[in-house]
Amino acid sequence: MMNKLIGRVSVAALAIAFAGEALAVEWNVSLWGKRRAFTEHVERLAELVAERTNGEFTLNLSYGGLSKNRENLDGISIGAFEMAQFCAGYHADKNPTITVLELPFLGVSSLEQEVELSMAVYQHPAAVEDLGRWNAVLLMPSPLPQYNIAGAGDAPASLADFKGLAVRATGGIGKALETIGAVPTSMSATEVRQAMDSGVVKAVSFAPHAHMSFGTIENATWWTTNLNPGTVNCPVVVNADALDALSESHREALLGSVEEALAHYIANYNNNTMAAWGPALEERGITKVTFSDDEIAAFKDAAAAPAAASWIEENAARGLPAQELYDLVTGMIAQSN
Secondary structure, eight states: OHHHHHHHHHHHHHHHHHHHHHHOEEEEEEEOSOSOGGGHHHHHHHHHHHHHTTTSEEEEEEESSSOOGGGHHHHHHTTSSSEEEOOGGGGTTTSGGGGGGGOTTOOOOOHHHHHHHHHHHHTSHHHHHHHHTTTEEEEEOOOOOOOEEEESSSOOSSGGGGTTOEEEOOHHHHHHHHTTTOEEEOOOHHHHHHHHHHTSOSEEEEOHHHHHHTTHHHHOSEEESSOOOOOOOOOEEEEHHHHHHSOHHHHHHHHTTHHHHHHHHHHHIIIIIHHHHHHHHHHTTOEEEOOOHHHHHHHHHHHHHHHHHHHHHHHHHTTOOHHHHHHHHHHHHHHHO
16 A cells, blocks of 8 residues: 555656656757847846746857857748847848838937837837748847947048948948948958958947957957947847747746846946946057047938938838838937937
C-alpha cells in the first residue's frame, strides 16, 4: 500500500514537473554589435518579462549569432527567431510606411517625442499591414537623437566643403546630404569602422552612442555639433505567430513591460551616453564644427521639402496613404512645439 502511495506521489510530482516545463517559453532575439545604449530597452524588457513570469518566459538575446542585421526582418518572417531589432533605412522597400520617421529635418526635439511619434506610426493601420507582410508586429522603437557626422581629415569650414565627401548615411539623412554635394553610402553599423579604416568613407553619420560603440571616433578628427539632419528609425518587432501563441499572462508580461523598458532606455541614453560623449571627444582632441544658423537654414530649405515631396509621391504610387502618414507625424510635431 505504501509503495503504491509513494508511486502515485512520484507520478504526480513528475506530472507537475512536466507541466511546469511545458509552461516555460523561450524566445530568441536577434540583435547585433554588442550591448550598448541602442539595446538597453531590449535588455530591460528581458529582465522585466522574466521577473513578471517568475522565469517562465525568457528572452534569449543574441548579438549577431542568429542573423545579419540587414536580414533580421527576413528571419522574423520565416520564424527563425521570435523577436528582432532592425533599422528601416537598411531596406526601405520592405518597410516603406515607417520610413516617414526618417525624413530629414522633421524637427523632433527629444527621445520622448521620438517614442510618441514612432508609436503613433506603428499603430497606424497602414504600418500594421506593411509589417504584417513579413509576419511582424511592431513592438517598440529604439529612439535615437539627431544624427551628426564624425569625419577624418580636414574639418569642413562650411557646408560647401561636403561636396564630394564620401559619407556613411542611410535613409533620409543620406538624401539630405546629397543636397550639399556629399556622396552618401549605405552600410550597416558593423561595417562602418572597416570602411573608415580603408578610406571607403571619410565620414560617418551616427548618433553619439554608435560613434562610441563602433569606434568611429578612434579615426575621427572632427565632429559636427549642429547639423542635425534627422535620425533613423529602428524598431523592435516580434513574429506574429509567436505573439499569438503566448498565454494571456505571458502576453501581458511582454506588452505590459514595453513602457518601462523604454523609460529605462531614455534615462540611460540621456544620463549616461550623453554624459560620456563630450569627454570622449575631448580626450581624443576631436574638433567640434558648428555651422552658422544661416547655413543650417539653407540646408534645411534645400533638403526638407523636396525629400518629403519625393517620399509622398513614391509611396502614394505604392498605394500607401503617404500624405496621411506624413501629416500625422508633422501634425504631432507642430502640436507639441
